[in-house]
Amino acid sequence: MREYDLFAPEAMADPDAFLHRVRAESPIAWLPRLDAYLLTRYADVDAALRNKRLDTANMLRVLQRLSPAEQEELEPVRRSIEMWMGHTVPADHVRFQQLLKRYFTPAMVDQLRPRVREFTHELIDAVASKGQMDVVRDLAYPLPANVIAELLGMPVSDREQLQAWSRDIVPIFGLGDRRQLLQAQRSMLEMHDYLRLLAADRRREPRDDVLSTFMAAEAEGVLTEDEAVANCVLLLFAGHETTANLIANGLVLLFDNPGQLALLREDPARMPLAVEEMLRCDGPAGVIGRVTTEPVELAGTSVPAGKHVYLALMAANRDPEVFADPDRFDVTRRGSRHLSFGMGTYYCLGAALARMETDECLRILLDRCPDLRPAYATPDWTPSLPIGHRLASLPVTF
Numbered sequence: 001m002r003e004y005d006l007f008a009p010e011a012m013a014d015p016d017a018f019l020h021r022v023r024a025e026s027p028i029a030w031l032p033r034l035d036a037y038l039l040t041r042y043a044d045v046d047a048a049l050r051n052k053r054l055d056t057a058n059m060l061r062v063l064q065r066l067s068p069a070e071q072e073e074l075e076p077v078r079r080s081i082e083m084w085m086g087h088t089v090p091a092d093h094v095r096f097q098q099l100l101k102r103y104f105t106p107a108m109v110d111q112l113r114p115r116v117r118e119f120t121h122e123l124i125d126a127v128a129s130k131g132q133m134d135v136v137r138d139l140a141y142p143l144p145a146n147v148i149a150e151l152l153g154m155p156v157s158d159r160e161q162l163q164a165w166s167r168d169i170v171p172i173f174g175l176g177d178r179r180q181l182l183q184a185q186r187s188m189l190e191m192h193d194y195l196r197l198l199a200a201d202r203r204r205e206p207r208d209d210v211l212s213t214f215m216a217a218e219a220e221g222v223l224t225e226d227e228a229v230a231n232c233v234l235l236l237f238a239g240h241e242t243t244a245n246l247i248a249n250g251l252v253l254l255f256d257n258p259g260q261l262a263l264l265r266e267d268p269a270r271m272p273l274a275v276e277e278m279l280r281c282d283g284p285a286g287v288i289g290r291v292t293t294e295p296v297e298l299a300g301t302s303v304p305a306g307k308h309v310y311l312a313l314m315a316a317n318r319d320p321e322v323f324a325d326p327d328r329f330d331v332t333r334r335g336s337r338h339l340s341f342g343m344g345t346y347y348c349l350g351a352a353l354a355r356m357e358t359d360e361c362l363r364i365l366l367d368r369c370p371d372l373r374p375a376y377a378t379p380d381w382t383p384s385l386p387i388g389h390r391l392a393s394l395p396v397t398f
């Protein structure tokens, strides 16, 4: 098994090329700087996602890297993460899935479509007279934030604040340092206070939203208020940051591939396949982590219990064994079995919602802006840890 450094200049400069090399050289790799294994082949990543001997407790890893004193400072974040669905014991995980699944079925998501169209038009209206915008700031972030806030039951007037909180908590999902994590904790606790007030409201006057469902479950003893609040924060973040990145990354892929953009303009009904290809080529969750709960064989290597394993979804999605000409962005590619929403027990709850939002948003943007053009020399990528990138801004003219 070879060793690699995800923070090496080569990996930072071109993550996809670097991961191609790792995949070809070493089916399972060791990352000494992260004290973790890395899987890059499609078959191995897919099997690991379904393997019950790997669990998602890796989220706590961001805290475990810190000194005992720092970990104590961040105790509230730890307690909250432990309550997030996906990071709970299997019985609790099923309890949350059962409570939430009805909000995320394809039929329910379809009902939200007109609202997503309305939001998209409103956001474009707000910048239309200027003929320019920053897609990240003006469209890609606020759209999913509005949608998830509405699903959860939050008033429109609070949405900017929610977006700011949501951005602050990003480091919890990456490899944030102490300063970033303390800021994340402050914002998370503010969000908790805010959600408790709103929850009290929903107890008195239930509506058709996730928070009311949580409060009804609380009344039946199925869930505590702390769990409800912690999972609203998870949903806000999960439903927002990822979809925003997909919309922005997807647009850059279209700008970089004018022929493919022309195909979409010619026939907008190609958009659902194009969204799948955006997910495959530049999905927002590039790498996810796991911890081995028992000794397990991964990619032909025995891995002891208690070890961290990174699953490079982004590398699996470009595995030439599975995808012909994997680096080609092709909006007509069919039957793509990308792993961008994970697989198995923890498969993304919001997959149908994210697909629909991206489809509607990009369709309307292309339709309303026939002269849409990038207003940058090179895309404004910032690294996302442990490997990959996201856009800090995306200026366009139209």
Ligand code: HEM
Binding pocket: 056, 085, 086, 087, 097, 148, 235, 238, 239, 240, 242, 243, 246, 283, 284, 285, 288, 289, 339, 340, 341, 342, 343, 345, 346, 347, 348, 349, 350, 351, 353, 354
């Ligand atoms: C493009 C957008 C999105 C991407 C790429 C994405 C990606 C993922 C991935 C890879 C996982 C699996 C994590 C793991 O196995 O450790 C996941 C889980 C999850 N996602 Fe998403 N997601 C997106 C949008 C959303 C949206 C819109 C929501 C909610 C409104 C959402 C809610 C969740 C939740 C709650 C889980 C945990 C599921 C469970 O533990 O059963 N995601 N997502």
